[in-house]
Amino acid sequence: xxxxxxxxxxxxxxxxxxxxxxxxxxxxxxxxxLMGPNGTGKSxxxxxxxxxxxxxxxxxxxxxxxxxxxxxxADERSRAGIFLAFQYPVAIPGVSVANFLRTALNARMxxxxxxxxxxxxxQFRRLLKAKMDLLKMDHKFAGRYLNEGFSGGEKKRAEILQxxxxxxxxxxxxxxxxxxxxxxxxxVSEGVNTLMGDSLGVLVITHYQRILNYIQxxxxxxxLDGKIVESGGGELAEHLEEHGYEIIRxxxxx
Amino acid sequence: xxxxxxxxxxxxxxxxxxxxxxxxxxKALSEKMNDAAWYAAHREKAWAMYQETPMxxxxxxxxxxxxxRAFDWNGVAHSALNGTNGSSKVPAHLxxxxxxxxxxxxxxxxxxxxxxxxxSDEIKAQGVIFTDFLSATRDHADLVQKHLESxxxxxxxxxxxxAAALVDQGVFVYVPAGVKVExxxxxxxxSDGQAHFSRVLVVAEDGAEVTVVNELSSPATEDQPLHCGxxxxxxxxxxxxxxxxxxxxxxxxxxxxxxxxxIGKDANLDWIFASLGTxxxxxxxxxxxAGQGAFGRMSGFYFAERDQFMDHDTQQNxxxxxxxxxxxxxxxxxxxxxxxxxGMIYCAKEAQRIDGFQANRNMILSKKARADSIPGLEIxxxxxxxxxxxxxxxxxxxxxxxxxxxGIPYDxxxxxxxxxxxxxxxxxxxxxxxxxxxxxxxxxxIE
Numbered sequence: 294x295x296x297x298x299x300x301x302x303x304x305x306x307x308x309x310x311x312x313x314x315x316x317x318x319x320x321x322x323x324x325x326x327l328m329g330p331n332g333t334g335k336s337x338x339x340x341x342x343x344x345x346x347x348x349x350x351x352x353x354x355x356x357x358x359x360x361x362x363x364x365x366x367a368d369e370r371s372r373a374g375i376f377l378a379f380q381y382p383v384a385i386p387g388v389s390v391a392n393f394l395r396t397a398l399n400a401r402m403x404x405x406x407x408x409x410x411x412x413x414x415x416q417f418r419r420l421l422k423a424k425m426d427l428l429k430m431d432h433k434f435a436g437r438y439l440n441e442g443f444s445g446g447e448k449k450r451a452e453i454l455q456x457x458x459x460x461x462x463x464x465x466x467x468x469x470x471x472x473x474x475x476x477x478x479x480x481v482s483e484g485v486n487t488l489m490g491d492s493l494g495v496l497v498i499t500h501y502q503r504i505l506n507y508i509q510x511x512x513x514x515x516x517l518d519g520k521i522v523e524s525g526g527g528e529l530a531e532h533l534e535e536h537g538y539e540i541i542r543x544x545x546x547x
Numbered sequence: 548x549x550x551x552x553x554x555x556x557x558x559x560x561x562x563x564x565x566x567x568x569x570x571x572x573x574k575a576l577s578e579k580m581n582d583a584a585w586y587a588a589h590r591e592k593a594w595a596m597y598q599e600t601p602m603x604x605x606x607x608x609x610x611x612x613x614x615x616r617a618f619d620w621n622g623v624a625h626s627a628l629n630g631t632n633g634s635s636k637v638p639a640h641l642x643x644x645x646x647x648x649x650x651x652x653x654x655x656x657x658x659x660x661x662x663x664x665x666x667s668d669e670i671k672a673q674g675v676i677f678t679d680f681l682s683a684t685r686d687h688a689d690l691v692q693k694h695l696e697s698x699x700x701x702x703x704x705x706x707x708x709x710a711a712a713l714v715d716q717g718v719f720v721y722v723p724a725g726v727k728v729e730x731x732x733x734x735x736x737x738s739d740g741q742a743h744f745s746r747v748l749v750v751a752e753d754g755a756e757v758t759v760v761n762e763l764s765s766p767a768t769e770d771q772p773l774h775c776g777x778x779x780x781x782x783x784x785x786x787x788x789x790x791x792x793x794x795x796x797x798x799x800x801x802x803x804x805x806x807x808x809x810i811g812k813d814a815n816l817d818w819i820f821a822s823l824g825t826x827x828x829x830x831x832x833x834x835x836x837a838g839q840g841a842f843g844r845m846s847g848f849y850f851a852e853r854d855q856f857m858d859h860d861t862q863q864n865x866x867x868x869x870x871x872x873x874x875x876x877x878x879x880x881x882x883x884x885x886x887x888x889x890g891m892i893y894c895a896k897e898a899q900r901i902d903g904f905q906a907n908r909n910m911i912l913s914k915k916a917r918a919d920s921i922p923g924l925e926i927x928x929x930x931x932x933x934x935x936x937x938x939x940x941x942x943x944x945x946x947x948x949x950x951x952x953x954g955i956p957y958d959x960x961x962x963x964x965x966x967x968x969x970x971x972x973x974x975x976x977x978x979x980x981x982x983x984x985x986x987x988x989x990x991x992x993i994e
Contacts, residue, residue, distance in 0.1 A: 343952050346944075371954035383949050387967030396963055397953040404954070438967070455953060 295321040295358055295374060295462035295494060297342070302353035304334075304341050311337045313519035314353070319494040321462055326497045326505055326530060329516035330538050335498045336380060338516075339467040343377035344370045357463065371397075372404050376461030378452040380468040384440040390451060391421060391435040394458050401459075424457040428484045446477030453484040464488075465496045470504035482507030502534035517545055564620050565602055566709075568628075570594065573712060576628050580715060585692060586684040593701060593711035600705045609704075612887045612919055613829055613858045618801050623773050626740030627715035632658040633739025635766045641735050645760050645980035646791060651730030652677040656716050657737045673726045675757075677734075680717025680746045690721055694750045698779035698807040704831070706803040710744050710777045717746035717776070720759055724752035724783065731758035731789075738765045738774060738796070745776035749790065753783040753811070760981075762793040764824070771799050771826075778806035782814045784838055789817045791981055796824035798853065805831045812838030812867075819976050822849040822857060822878075823988060833862040836870035836901075846975040847876035848985060850992050851884030851916070858887040863905060865898040865931075874905040877972040879965055880916035881992070889921045892935065896927040906936040910968045912961075912993075962993045 297319045304312035311334045319325050329335055341348050342355060344367035354361050362370050385393065399411030412420070421435055430450060440448050449469050456464055466485065470478055485508055489495065497508055505513075505527070513529040514521045517538070522545045523529065533541070573594045577587040602620070603610040626632045637657045644650055652666035656679055666677050676687055683691050699707055718734040736745060743765075751757050759780075765772065774796060782788045788808075796802055802825040810816045822828055834843040843863070851857050863872040876888055892903040909918035920937035942964060950960035966989055973982045 345948055366957070367948060367951040368954050368956050368960075371952055377952055379949065379952075383943070383945050385946055385949065385964065385967055387970030388963055393950075393953070393963070396959065397950075397955055400953075400955045400959060438970075459953060 295492070296356075297375075297463045297494060298356040298359075299338075299342070300354045300356065302338075302341070302355065303351045304337060305349045305351055306337070306347060310351070311519055312341070315516075315519070315521055317514065317521060319463065319496055321494045322491045323512065324489065324495045324497065324508060324510045325512045325514065326499060326510035327514050327516055327521075328499060328530060328533060330500070333516045334519045335516055336467055339377055339465045339496075339498055342465055343367055343375060368400070371459070371461075372401050374462035376456050376459060376464040378449070378456060378464065378466040378469050380471060382440050382448045382452055384438070384443070386438060386441055388439050389436055390439050390454070393439050394421060394455060397455075397459060421458065424454060427487055428454055428457060429480065430454060445472035446474070446480070449473060449477065449481050450484070453481055453488075457484070457488055462492060463494045463496075465498065467498045468500070469497070470499055470501060478504060479507060502530050505530045515541055517542060564616065566623055567621050568625065568713075572625070572628060576625065576713065576715070579627060580681055581685070582681075583685045583688055585688060590712050593708050596702060597705065597708035597712050600708060603705055609831070609860055609889070610829075613856070615801075615827070615829075618773075618827070619771060622771075623742045625713060625715070625742050625744075627659050629741075631741040633766065633768065634658070635737075635739045637662075637735060637737035637764070641737070641762060641764055643980070644731070644733065645984060646731040646733075646758050646789070646978040647980070649730060650733045651728055652732045654679060654718060654732075654734045655737070656735070658739050659716050659743070667730065670728060670730070673728070674723040675726060675728055676719065676721040677732050678719055680714065680719050680748065683719035683748075687719065687721065690750065691719065691748065694781050695746075695748055695779070698781055698809045698835070699777045699805045703805045706775050707777055707805040709775045709803070710746055710805070713744040713775070714746045715744055717748070718761060720749040720757065722751045722755035722757045725754040726752075727756040728758070731760055733760045735762045735764065738763065739768070740772065741770060742773040745774070747776065747778040749780040749788065751780075751782050751786040751788045754785045755783060756787040758789040758791070760791045760793070762795065764793075764795040765797040765800060767797040768799060771801065772797065773801050775803045778804060780808040780816065780818075782808060782810045782816050784811040785813045786811065787815045789819075789977065791819040791978070793821045793984075794824055794828075798824065798826060800825045801827040803829050807833040807835060808843065809835040809837050810841040810843050813840040814838060814842070816843045817977065818843070818845045819981060820845060820847045821985060822847065822859065825857070826855060828857040829860070830858070831860045831862075833864060834872055834874075835864045835866060836872055836898075837866050839867045839869050841867060841870045843872045844975070845872075845874040846972055847874070847878075848969070848972050849876070849878035849886065850989065851878060851880045851886050852882050852992060853884060854882070855884040857885070858889075861888070861890045861905070863890075863892045863903055865892070865894040865901040865903055868897065868899045868901065870898060871902040872904065875972060875975065876907045877909075877969060878918070879910040879912055879968060880918055881912045883913075883915045885917045887919045887921075888937070889923070890935065891923040891925060892933050894926040894928050894931050894933065899928045899930045901928065901931045901933075903931070903933040904935070908937075908968075909939045910965065911939060911941050912965070958994070962990065965989060965993050
């Protein structure tokens, strides 16, 4: 069973400290929500876990199954089981969804066994179709250039499709709900719920209660100014929805 | 302290930077090539014009970004004349069919000698001619005389004259009116040697259909070989020609060409132009949309590395109404390489209702590589649609991070992005064999 543990994490970018001592532990099988107003460091946390090279970790550690991942590159972390669903996935011109996912799967197989020839194409096609069916996606999607000309909803679904195909043990969904209408939100949330199980831990980063109505979190954390200031169960999100961040901000102003 | 040593260099009178061949050499070449009388006379005429024409300099607009002073013209020995042909054999993989599963005809010229010439009986029976250029000047003199230099004029430039005067090899294709050649014709010219000059002439008469694959290749050698040539495709009214040119010359070759296709009424030309080898390349590549309703598509593919310099000068000449042209040139650059693309859409006064498109897209993969991209329009008609685009991009860190965040290692992520960059141009190529060849090429270069 996988565990992601963030210990007293301090992170800077261009000498600006953004995360000021974050502590958080996620076990496989758990759904966590991280909420907070804009600019409090939620996306930074997701990028740092995924291994974005622009951030400097000045203190603390991130451990996956008890081992630090700080020295690992983004690709290595992914192969170790971490997945980030991007808030703004970039378009990769000329690279089809299918080609991209096959490359990613084969990179995993080659990391295990340098002699691996990768997954045979027919087997990969079956796998991808099964995953698209699971997420109720049109098979034509596989042939489109990745994220190019995708609507907001399509981009987010493409992220979930990648998650379904790569089968991570820890998934971070960075504002996957932003820019989605209610139908797209439902579809994406159902996708996440379908993938949820004992071997997957999820961290849902969001501003709003909305997505949490679909993905019922086991734990809710509130981040203010680079720190997690409150943690609780699902009721904490409802409380926020009712009263806003102001009360929490006042409480922690001192 | 020792006094500095002062070296005094006395230079002799500098020879003009040009070939040192003489009139007698041209005569000797004519004999050696067993020229038909008309071509022997033509060589002399071309040589006379050549001698009166100065070597281009960076003062000339088409050469403004392209400096050829580093080339040692005085040192050029004509391979056919001086016996400076190399002895390497044409690699077997070049002989694989690229368009479809088999050839309708294959012509292999190795170091100036035709070593394989096979044309199916079916095609011969249709009156199709597929042979080497010099044989054609003797055996099909009327046809060659009628069409030669109808697309690339003799006085086009210094290098069209050079190729006409010094030609030692080439390809001739003739498809009679209404004949549809099902299987592609595949010509491979392997030019090991110090200097080769080639002429390619493809004629598809009215209503004819043909696919021609023309590959020009040579080994990597230590010296500084020269290749100069002309390429002409004449596409008759309502004819349909697919022309695939692959240039895979050795890494020190200096390569100069003038190439043009003249496209007749309601005719189609699909020209795939892959520029993969050489140290230095200057191509003038033009489409003349000469007949009403003509359509020309040109897909250019290049990849520059090391100190390579590639200059692709393209022109789409809309000379008749209701014509359409679609040009896309794409290239990636690594190391210290440099590319220049200058494109022009010309639209004559009477060429109304035309649709012209040109785009050049570059991806720079190293700090020292550089691409210049200069699109141009010259429109004299008033009811036209012309668009052009030029982009020079880099590998984006955010793209790399996105791919890596899915477990793809850096080198592979880079390759996937470069392959993706080329994908739109590969999708325009209607032959899987050519696509696979170019994909393999990208993969080899990027790793």
